Amino acid sequence: MTFERVLVAGAGQMGAGIAQVVATSGRQVKLLDPWPGALERGLESIAASLGKLAEKGGPEPGAVLARITPVHGLEPAELLIEAIVEERAAKEALFREADELLPETAVLASNTSSLSITSLAAVTSRPGRVIGMHFFNPVPVLELVEVIRGLQTSDETARSIVELALDLGKVPAEARDFPGFVSNRILMPFVNEAAYALMEGVADAEAIDMIAKLGFAHPLGPLALADLIGLDTCVAIMEVLHEGLGNPKYAPCPLLRQYVAAGRLGRKSGLGFFDYH
Numbered sequence: 001m002t003f004e005r006v007l008v009a010g011a012g013q014m015g016a017g018i019a020q021v022v023a024t025s026g027r028q029v030k031l032l033d034p035w036p037g038a039l040e041r042g043l044e045s046i047a048a049s050l051g052k053l054a055e056k057g058g059p060e061p062g063a064v065l066a067r068i069t070p071v072h073g074l075e076p077a078e079l080l081i082e083a084i085v086e087e088r089a090a091k092e093a094l095f096r097e098a099d100e101l102l103p104e105t106a107v108l109a110s111n112t113s114s115l116s117i118t119s120l121a122a123v124t125s126r127p128g129r130v131i132g133m134h135f136f137n138p139v140p141v142l143e144l145v146e147v148i149r150g151l152q153t154s155d156e157t158a159r160s161i162v163e164l165a166l167d168l169g170k171v172p173a174e175a176r177d178f179p180g181f182v183s184n185r186i187l188m189p190f191v192n193e194a195a196y197a198l199m200e201g202v203a204d205a206e207a208i209d210m211i212a213k214l215g216f217a218h219p220l221g222p223l224a225l226a227d228l229i230g231l232d233t234c235v236a237i238m239e240v241l242h243e244g245l246g247n248p249k250y251a252p253c254p255l256l257r258q259y260v261a262a263g264r265l266g267r268k269s270g271l272g273f274f275d276y277h
């Protein structure tokens with residue numbers, strides 16, 4: 001399977017980045033988002049990213065953009081990569097619909113950061129062809145793709161997705177289907193603990209991030225990283241870890257919840273731990 005026609009669902013920062021790297025590999029991409037304005041914003045961010053890459057010898061932006069067709073509903077494809085909101089019910093509804101509309105040979109992949117691939121597969125009639133394909137933000141820059149096999153994912157599906165990741169210029173790493181997989185099992189408690197340190201007044205936000213940047217050589221501190229990911233997504237991932245692993249150490253920090261309740265979602269809302277206005 002080489003997946004020449006790919007449907008990417010969700011034109012937010014992850015979906016747009018995924019559409020960009022798939023189109024850059026020469027494949028035809030349909031980018032789906034029913035929200036008014038989302039496709040336009042997604043295409044603008046792809047054009048901006050391609051512009052930066054072109055300055056450094058990347059592909060001609062017009063040629064890549066010409067391979068991305070915006071669509072408002074599901075369309076036939078050999079591969080669906082889902083990158084919609086991190087909510088189980090929304091993803092299950094999309095997978096049910098895709099299972100009915102896409103050819104039975106199509107693979108349904110999810111970019112979920114933490115939700116069970118096995119459960120998503122269970123709402124379809126093709127659990128062998130359902131898999132996790134977890135990209136990292138910013139997708140055009142970061143090399144990793146975490147490949148997550150559900151309990152029933154076939155060897156052939158896993159092999160074809162690993163090959164696709166390599167063909168996109170990414171480095172695949174396989175993880176088993178446990179809450180948060182490997183990446184967010186490690187990253188999100190780090191982010192959550194930084195929020196606790198802020199809430200408890202151990203240090204201010206600048207100092208917390210400075211310690212991670214200069215002390216651990218992280219490109220971004222945990223609070224700025226949370227702002228990049230989206231604080232609502234961080235809370236959603238901690239809830240999956242908390243519920244799925246049953247350990248109180250994974251409880252989302254109350255300060256994170258409070259910021260989300262106030263609409264302080266990070267970069268996308270202009271305000272999170274830091275101000276982006």
Ligand code: CAA
Pocket residue numbers: 048049050052053056112113135136137138139140141142183184187219220225229
């Ligand atoms: N497209 C193309 N190029 C981009 C880009 C994009 N979207 N974003 C940044 N770049 C380029 C810049 O143009 C710049 O290029 P030059 O060095 O040639 O000038 C380079 O990347 C570095 O960017 P900046 O100078 O603007 O800033 P930076 O050095 O801080 O790098 C960063 C930005 C790449 C985001 C870096 O801070 C970084 O890697 N941060 C960590 C991000 C991270 O941990 N992401 C994982 C989040 S977890 C996740 O996504 C999954 C999940 O499940 C939650």
